[in-house]
Amino acid sequence: MTRIDIRSVRLPDDKQQAANHALTRVRAYLTEHRDAAQVHVTVQDEDDREPLILPREAVELLASLLAHLGAGRAVSIVPADAELTTQQAADMLNVSRPFLIGLLEAGEIEYRAVGSHRRIAASSLLEYQRRDDRRRREVADELTELGQDMGMI
Numbered sequence: 001m002t003r004i005d006i007r008s009v010r011l012p013d014d015k016q017q018a019a020n021h022a023l024t025r026v027r028a029y030l031t032e033h034r035d036a037a038q039v040h041v042t043v044q045d046e047d048d049r050e051p052l053i054l055p056r057e058a059v060e061l062l063a064s065l066l067a068h069l070g071a072g073r074a075v076s077i078v079p080a081d082a083e084l085t086t087q088q089a090a091d092m093l094n095v096s097r098p099f100l101i102g103l104l105e106a107g108e109i110e111y112r113a114v115g116s117h118r119r120i121a122a123s124s125l126l127e128y129q130r131r132d133d134r135r136r137r138e139v140a141d142e143l144t145e146l147g148q149d150m151g152m153i
Contacts, residue, residue, distance in 0.1 A: 006088050008074035019070035026063045030056075080126075083119040092125060103128070 011019055029039065039059045043050045068075045076092070078084075084092070089109075090100040101118070104111050110124040 006076050006078055006084070006092065008076045009069070010072070010074040011069045013072075016070050016072055019066045023063060023066035023070055026059060026066065030059065030063065078122045080123045082122040084122055084125065086118050086120070089120045089125050093129070 033039070037056055039054045039056055041052050041054060043052050065075055065077075078092070086097050086100055086104070090097040093100060100109075103109050104118060104120070109120060109128045111118045111120045113119075
């Protein structure tokens with residue numbers, strides 16, 4: 001298994017403004033060039049300028065990253081087909097490893113066994129997160145409705 005590095009990146013306050021400025025420029029470019037499949041940029045260091053061609057999808061992902069980083073949120077990138085250890089998956093869900101194992105054993109999240117170890121596909125973990133978020137929203141909506149019916153809200 002290839003090692004997956006799932007560290008979060010958060011910009012210090014003094015670099016968030018730079019991320020927001022770059023985001024504005026990237027979004028403007030994407031808006032002006034809606035049909036462009038590739039984005040042409042120039043990379044410049046002290047003495048050299050080098051043209052670089054990027055797939056539009058990569059630049060759209062960059063815009064999303066800049067938006068989150070500029071807002072002060074930490075960001076991690078995990079390939080959809082990555083296989084995660086139970087600790088990595090627990091870290092992504094912000095739960096304990098024993099709690100995650102309970103979810104696996106209850107069939108809430110798909111996994112496969114590799115010897116005595118469990119491996120979780122990132123896509124399975126994200127699907128669980130979507131289902132869990134949907135369940136939480138439904139419960140919150142029901143509570144809100146109940147509160148309104150009882151005249152509490």
